Amino acid sequence: MAEKWVSTTAGRHLSGRRRRDTAPEVLLRKALHAAGGRFRLQRRLAHGCTPDIVLPGRRVAVFVDGDYWHGCPEHGRKRPFTGPNAELWEAKMRRNRERDVRSTALAESLGWTVVRVWECQVLADAPGIAASILSREQHRAKGDAARS
Numbered sequence: 001m002a003e004k005w006v007s008t009t010a011g012r013h014l015s016g017r018r019r020r021d022t023a024p025e026v027l028l029r030k031a032l033h034a035a036g037g038r039f040r041l042q043r044r045l046a047h048g049c050t051p052d053i054v055l056p057g058r059r060v061a062v063f064v065d066g067d068y069w070h071g072c073p074e075h076g077r078k079r080p081f082t083g084p085n086a087e088l089w090e091a092k093m094r095r096n097r098e099r100d101v102r103s104t105a106l107a108e109s110l111g112w113t114v115v116r117v118w119e120c121q122v123l124a125d126a127p128g129i130a131a132s133i134l135s136r137e138q139h140r141a142k143g144d145a146a147r148s
Helices: 009-015 023-034 086-109 119-141
Strands: 053-055 060-065 113-118
Touching (some): 023 053, 023 060, 023 119, 060 086, 060 119, 086 113
Parallel strands (some): 060 113
Antiparallel strands (some): 053 060
């Protein structure tokens, strides 16, 4: 039988976090649009693989990973979880990282170029990230098979 979550103040707070249209996603979308990029949002590529931003004409899938939820090595959670749900939170974070690996592999197996960026990277330099994404798109459009 699966363990049950114990209701806590922190749990109620974290349950309200957005899954889409987060501040870093919106910031990157604005930068992409300003740079001339056109894209679709939350387009499902396959079961279990829904990138945050998709450039369908060039087959580029962009995932904006939150530092906390996806475990950014520099800005993610540094201390172990404590409290009644500690093991469940650790398992959830581990599953998030495993899902990231699976979704990247799935998208690439379907012929998509996958770009994964951390929330902190977008907040630090959204225009630079957008330019990098669009340059990958142009290289692919010209038939360059090499990935950076």
